[in-house]
Amino acid sequence: MLIVVLFFCSCGKKSDKDRAIAIVESKYEKGDQKLDFEQANLDSLYNISPKAYADSITKGNALDSTLAVLETEIEHFSQRESDSVGLISAALTKERYRLLELAKTKPQFVGWKLSGVKVEGVKSEVLSFNFDKEITKIVE
Numbered sequence: 001m002l003i004v005v006l007f008f009c010s011c012g013k014k015s016d017k018d019r020a021i022a023i024v025e026s027k028y029e030k031g032d033q034k035l036d037f038e039q040a041n042l043d044s045l046y047n048i049s050p051k052a053y054a055d056s057i058t059k060g061n062a063l064d065s066t067l068a069v070l071e072t073e074i075e076h077f078s079q080r081e082s083d084s085v086g087l088i089s090a091a092l093t094k095e096r097y098r099l100l101e102l103a104k105t106k107p108q109f110v111g112w113k114l115s116g117v118k119v120e121g122v123k124s125e126v127l128s129f130n131f132d133k134e135i136t137k138i139v140e
Contacts (some may be wrong), residue, residue, distance in 0.1 A: 016042055016135055017114070021040065024037075027138065032121050034121070035118070035119060035120065036117070037117055037120040040115065040120075041115055042112055042114050044109060044120045045109070045112060047107065047108045049107065052102070053107045060100060060103060065095065081102055111133050112135055113128060114128065115128040
């Protein structure tokens with residue numbers, strides 16, 4: 001009896017990917033397009049990817065070091081060289097401020113993306129769908 005109960009419990013529980021596929025299938029069930037989910041992947045979506053956030057911190061720290069070196073070296077250059085280095089320093093400072101703004105935006109989970117859904121019969125058409133955090137609906 002316990003085996004039967006475990007079997008029904010395990011069959012009744014859908015994975016996140018299965019729930020996403022079911023939502024997409026229900027949206028396309030009345031259409032004439034057949035979808036292939038074999039190569040589909042479910043990935044989390046962030047307002048800014050954690051990797052991009054970490055990269056901005058790393059690049060910002062490197063820029064800080066470069067700017068500090070330029071500030072100490074600029075005094076020893078001729079006026080012409082100093083002007084050139086000043087332009088480079090200004091460009092680097094602008095990039096540093098951009099990275100600081102990016103660093104203020106912490107990665108935040110915003111939902112899910114089902115990608116790699118192929119349309120059967122159409123070789124190059126691959127679809128992607130975005131979902132809310134709970135995978136209850138497709139969002140734009």
